[in-house]
Amino acid sequence: MERHAAGDEVDAPRVQSGPNPQHLLTTVLGEYLDSADAELPSAAVVAALHEFGISPGSARAALSRLVRRGLVAVRREGRTPLYHVTASAIARHRSTMHRFLAFGAVPRTWDGEWLVVSYSLPESRQAQRHALRKVLGGLGFARLYDSVWINPDPDPDPVRAALDGLLAGVPGARWSVMHSRFEGATGPGGPAAAYDLASLASAYRAFVAEHAALLAAVRAGAVGPAHALVARATLMDAWRRFSVVDPDLPDELLPTPWPRAEARATFLEVHSALGPLAQERLVELMSPSWPQAAAWVTHYVAAEDPSAPPLGGRR
Template identity: 60%
Template sequence: MSVHVPRDDDGAPRAQAGPNPQHLLTTLLGEYLDSADASLPSMAVVAMLREFGISEPSARAALSRLTKRGLIAVRGSGRPPVYHLTPQAIARHRVRMDHFLSFGARPPRWTGDWVTVSFSIPQSGQAQSGQAPRHAVRKALGALGFARLYDSVWIRPGSDSGPVTQALRDILDDVDGARWSVMNTRFAEETGPHGPAAAYDLAGLASAYEAFLAQYSDLRVAVRNGEIDATRALVVRTSVMDSWRKFPDIDPNLPEHLLPVPWPRQAARELMLEIHSALGSLAEARLVEVATPYWPDAASWITHFQASEDPVATFVGGGG
C-alpha cells in the first residue's frame, strides 16, 4: 500500500506544485537511461532540461542536488563535469518505474486486515517537551502509509506490523512516560460512516485524478490524431509521467468497496498509459537529438520505459 492522503499537515510531506527541475530531471533519468556505464556530460543535461524551459543555473542546481542524494555521481575530475547514474539509482529507477506504470492495474488483494497504532506522549512542565517526539511519530507513520483515524489512532491496510513497530521503538523507547501499541485489527462495520475510509481524504484524491484527466484529455486527442511531433512529444510525455508519479504515493489503494462510485483512477491510468506508450519512440528521438551535440554517444545510451501487458514496465529501444 502507498502513502496516504493526509487530512492535515501531520502526514507525509506534500508534493511540490508546478515545474520543479529536480523532479523533472529525476523523471528524465528514470524514463530514458538504464545504465550506470553511460557518461553523461553536464551540458547534455542542461540541454535536456532546456526543452522544459529550465534555465542553466536551475539545471546545474538540480544536478548538484541529485548528486548529494546519491542518485548520480561525478565521473573523473574533468571540466565540465561528467555524471553517471549509480547502480543503486538504476535499481531504484527500475522499481519505481514499474510501480508507477503498474499502479492501479489490478485491485488489491483484500483480507480485511488493518494495522492500527495508538500512542500517548505525556505533556510535562515545558510545553514543547512532547512536541518533538510527537512530530517524529506522525512523520514516521505518514511515511509508512498510515492515516490518522482519530487523534492518536492511525491505521493502514494490511497486516505487516514489523516496520512500524521498529519505528516506534526507535522514536519512543527513550521518551519518559510514552506508551504505544501496534495491533492487527478488523473493523466491525468497515463500510460504515465510522469505518476506515473516514481517515482518508478520498474526495480530495478524486479531485486530483479529475484534474489530471482534465489537464491531459486534449493531449490524448492530439496523440490519436497524429498531431504531436518529436519536440512536443518529449515535453508532454515527460510532463504526463511527472504528474502521474505522485498518485502511487498519495493513493492508499483501498479496496473497491471502500471507494466512492464512480472512482476516476482507472480512467486516469488509461489516459496516462495511452499517451506514454504512443509517444515513447518520438520522445526518445528528441532527447537523442538535443543531447548529441554535447554527448556524441547519446544514441547508444538513451532508451525509454514502456508499460508491458503483464503489467510490468520494461525498457525498449537503445541503451548500451
C-alpha cells in the same frame, strides 16, 4: 509548472513543488538512460534541461549536486569531464518506475482486518507527536481518532519499527499495534470514513479532465517530438503523486464508481505513446554536443504484466 521527481535514489533531493533542476535532471537521466556505461558531457545536460526552461548555470549546478549525492559520477577524458549515471541509481530508478507504472493495476486483496495503532504521549512531547503523525501518514495510515490510526495493510513490521525508533526511551510514551475488525466498516461512522475518498476521487477525475486534450492529440497523432519530452515529464509528475496520496484501499471500501482505473488508463496510453517521441527529441537536443546520444538514449514503457518490471533498453 511542477516537475517530476522520478527517483528516490541514493540521497535524492526532497520532493517539492515548482521548477527544480535536480528533480528534472534526475527524471531525464533516469527515464532515458539505462546504462552506467553511457558517458555524456555537461553540454548535453544543459541542452536537455533548456527544453524545460532551465538556465545553463542552473543545469550545471544541478549536475554538480547530483554528483555529490551519488546519483551521477564523473569520468574524465583529457580536460573534458564526462558524466555517467551510477549503476545503483539506475537500479533504484527501475524500481521506482515499476512502482509508478504498476500502481493501481491489481485490486488489493483484503481479509477484512485492519491494522490499528494506538498511542499515548505526554502533552509536552509535541515534537514526537508531530513526527509520529507524519510517519504514520507516510505508511498509509489514516487517523480514526486523535491517537488511533488505521491501515488495511496486514504487515505490522514497518509501523512497529517506526514506533520503536520514534518513541523508545520517551518518558510516558505508550503504544499498541493490533489487528481488528469493525462493524459497518464502510458506513459513515466506520473506519473507511477516516479517508478523504471524495477529495481523492475528485483528484482522479481532474487528472482525466486535465489530460483529455493531450490524450486526444496523441490518438490523432498530433503530438510531435518537441512537445513530447516536456508533456511526458509533466504527465508522470502528476500521476506519481497518486502513489503517495492514494492509500490503495480494497475495493470493498471504495465508493462506486471509482475513477482510478480511467485515470490510470489515460496515464498509460499517453505515457507509452509519447515515449518514442520524447526519446527522439532528447537525441536531437543532445546530439550536437554528444554524437553518441542515439546509441544510448532510450525510454521506459510499462510491461504488459504489472508484476513485471518496466521494459527498457536502447531502441
